[in-house]
Amino acid sequence: MVKTQELNFECETGNYHTFCPISCVSWLYQKIEDSFFLVIGTKTCGYFLQNAMGVMIFAEPRYAMAELEEGDISAQLNDYQELKRLCLDIKKDRNPSVIFWIGTCTTEIIKMDLEGIAPKLENEINVPIVVARANGLDYAFTQGEDTVLAALAQRCPKTQIKPSLKPPLILFGSLPESTANELTLELERQGVEVSGWLPSKNYTELPEIPEGAYVVGVNPFLSRTATTLMRRRKAKLISAPFPIGPDGTRAWIEKICSVYNIIPKNLEERENKIWNNLKKDIEVIKGKSVFFMGDNLLEISLARFLASCGMHVYEVGIPYMDKRYQAAELKLLQEVCEQKQTITPRIVEKPDNYNQLNRIFDLQPDLVITGMAHANPLEARNINTKWSVEFTFAQIHGFTNAAEILKLVTRPLKRKLPEFKLLPQE
C-alpha cells in the first residue's frame, strides 16, 4: 500500500513543447459560426497554423492572417489604415457578424494598440471587433480560448435579474454542439435550467449575463474568463471539478445542484452505470502507470479520471496551474488518490521537457501523454505514447463521452507490437 500525501507542486524552467495559443482559432471559428478570426502576426504564426491545422486550411476557413511586413514593424505604415483595409475586404467577402482580432507576440512587442483601434474601427465599418491577445509570450495552447472568451464575456448583453426568479446559470467554455447539448440536458434532468452558453453558436446569440448570475466552467483552462465574469460582470463562480469522466461529471452536477438547493436524483446510479460500461477498457489500464508531460491544461482532470480508473499517475506536467480556479478539481484528485490508495502525483508547472525525458527513462511508465515532438522518438525507445492534442479535439465531456477518453488512452496500450530495436548511436 502506498501512503498518500498532500499534493506536491513544483515549478521548472518552462522549456517545454506546446502549441501556440493562436491555434484556438481553428476550433473557435467552427464553434462561432458567424465569426471571422484575423490573426495579426507574422509568417511564423501563419506557418504554424497552416501546418498544425492540416487539411482544414483548404476548406476556406473563416480565418486569415494579417501578415505584418517590414513597413508595419517600423511603423512606416499606419496600423489603423492597414487594419481597416483588411477588415473591409473581410466584410465584403464574408460578411461576418463579428471579427476577432488575435494579437500575437509581434503585436505585443511593437505595442500595436489593438484594444484602442478596435472600437474606432468598429464604429467606422459597422462590424463588432473583439480583441484577444493570444500570444506565446504569455500563454500556452488552450489558454488562447481563455483570452478569446474573456474578451467575449464583455460583449454579452447586460440585464437585471427579476427579483422573483432564481439567478440564471451560464456555462462557459467552447464545446462541440452535441456535447454542449448533452451537458445542458444532464442539468435539466436535475431541474437546473441552463440559461446560456459562452460562447454561443452565433455571436448574435450571446447569453445575457446579469449581475449575480451563476457561472460555471466546463474546462480547466478558463481562469481568465472566470475572473472576468466575476470581476467585470459581477457573476458568481461555482467552483466545481470539471465534467470530464463520470466522476468529474457527477461532482460537477452535484456542485451546481447544491448551489440551487436541489438534491440530485439518480446521479449515483447513472455514474455507476457508466463505470460499468467502461469495465472492459478499465481492465486494460488498471494498475498501469501514466506520465503527463503537460501542454494543454486538461492534465489535472485527466489525471484524476485515470486515477479513478486505477492508473498510477507519476507526474502531471501542466503549463499553468491556477490553484483557485482548479481548487475543486485538485481536491477531487487528492481524494481519488487517497481512496484508490495510489501515489499522489507530483504536479510540475512550467515543466522542462529535457528533465522530464530523463525522469521518463528512469520511471519507464506504461504510457506517456505528450506532444507530437516527443511521441515518435519515445515510441522508438519502446515507450507507449498518446498524443495529447487529441484530448483537446475529441469529445471528452459528460457521462457518455467518458468512453471516448478511454478509447484514446487504451489505444496505444492495446497495440501489441514486438520491441523495437534502435541502433546504437555512433
Add this chain to the structure above:
Amino acid sequence: MKLAYWMYTGPAHIGTLRIASSFKNVHAIMHAPLGDDYFNVMQSMLEREKNFTPVTASIVDRHVLAQGSKDKVINNITRKDKEENPDLVIVTPTCTSSILQEDLANFVTRASYNSKADVLLADVNHYRVNELQAADRTLEQIIKFYIEKESTSSNSNIKKTKKPSVNIIGSFTLGFHNTHDLVELRKIFKELDIEINLVIPEGTHVSQLKNLPQAWFNLVPYRETGLRTAEYLKNKFDMPYVNIPPMGLQQTADCLKAIQNILNSQGLDYNFDSYIQNQTYFMSNASWFARSVDCQNLIGKKAIVFGDATHAASFAKILHYEMGIEVVWAGTYCIHDAEWFKQELSNFCKEIIITDDHNLIASLIAKSEPDAIFGTQMERHIGKRLNIPCGVISSPVHIQNFPLGYKPFFGYEGSNQIADLIYNSFTLGMEDHLLEIFGGHDNFQQDSNFDINSSSVSWNNKAHEELNKIPGFVRNKVKRKTEDFAKNNQINEITLEVMYAAKENNS
C-alpha cells in the same frame, strides 16, 4: 499588412533549422516565444524521425520583454553544450527576436568562451528572406566558418582525392523526396566511378567539412539551397560546380555531360555517352513509354505547372520535351529566382507566372482549365475543388509526400517515377474514350455538384439529357462553353442543335 492564410515558403528560421538538424551532432537553439518550436513536430511527424529533434527554444516571455534575455540565452547554450555535447550550437533568431533587437551576437560570443561546442548565430533576417533563402545562407555560413577555421589553424595544402570525386550540396531535412534523390545520385556516381567526397548537410559531421575542397567538383542538384555554398567554394578554391538538376532524361543527360566536361578539363578523359544511352534506352523505361501508342492519348493535353524553381522548371521541360504535353503556363513561388526561371522556360512556355499568392494561382487554373495540374499540395486542393487531377511535384507537402517506398525524382529511376506520376494524373486513355463514346460511367447517382438551375440560359430536356451524358470531368466545361455560345448568338434556349453548333464552333 497582407491578408493571407496559405504560404508556399515558411519563415526564415525554419530554413536555418532544416540545415542545422540535417548535420550530425549540431544543436539549434531558437530565440523564440513558447509554441514556436513547431519545427520539432514537423520533423518528428513528416519524416517520422526516431530521434529527438536537436532543436530547443530559449523562451522569450514577459520577463525577457521587460528586462532582456540577460544570461538566459547564454545559459541555455552552455546547458545544451553539457547535456548533448554537440560539435556546433547554432542560435537562430525568429520574427520575435528580430524586432527585440537584442544583441544575440554578443550572447553567442560570450557563450562560446564557456562551451566546448562552436557557437554560431544564424545570419538571417526574418523580414528579408524566406525559408529557402535562409537555408541557403545558413549552409554557406556554416561551411565558411569551418573552412576558415581550418585555414587559420593549420596551413593545410589541399590535396584532391586520388579518384575523381564530388560533393553533393543541398540535401536536407524535410526536402521533397530528398532522401530518395540522394540514393539515386549515389547509384549514378558509383556507376560512373566517381567517388562521393561529402554530402552536405545531410548526415555529415561538421568536423568533416574541412575535407570539402578535396573533391574535384561540386554538384548542386536543387537551386534553392546550395548555390551560395558552391559559389563560395568556387571563389575560395576554384572548385567548379554543376547545378543542372538531373530530373528527367534530358536534364540528367545534360547534368552528366556537364560533369564529364568538368572532369575532362581537369585532365581526365571521360566519355559518358554510352552510359547515358544505355541508361536512357534500356535501364529507364520513360523514353520508350513516351513513344508507346498509349501515350498518344497525351498529345494535345494541356497541363499547368507550379512549384519551387527546380521542380517546376524541370517538370515543365519534361512535359513539353519528353511527353509532348502542352504546358499552358508554368510558374514558381521562388520570386527571388524569377529571372532564371523565365529564362529556362521562355522557349516553349507561353506564359510564365511568378507569384506567391495562392489565390492568383487558383483563379489562373480555373481560367485555363487544364487537363492536369502539377503543383504543390495547395494546387492539389485547388484541383480537387475544380475536379482537375493533380500530381504533387514540389514542397510544400503533407505526410503522404514522404513515402516509405523508393520514389526518387532524380536520375533514371526518377524518370520512371515521373512518367508514372504524369501518366496517372491524366484520365487514362481508353477510359477517356469509352467515357466519351458511352456517355460516362453507368452511374445511378447524379453528380450533385452539377446544377442546371445555376444556368443563365435555359436548357430543354433533350439537351439537358445529352449534357448529363458527358463525362463529369469535362461536363462543366461543355456546359459553360455551350452557354457562352448561346449568349453570343442571342439564343435563349439550348437545344440539341445548339449544343452541336457550339461544339462545332469550339472545335
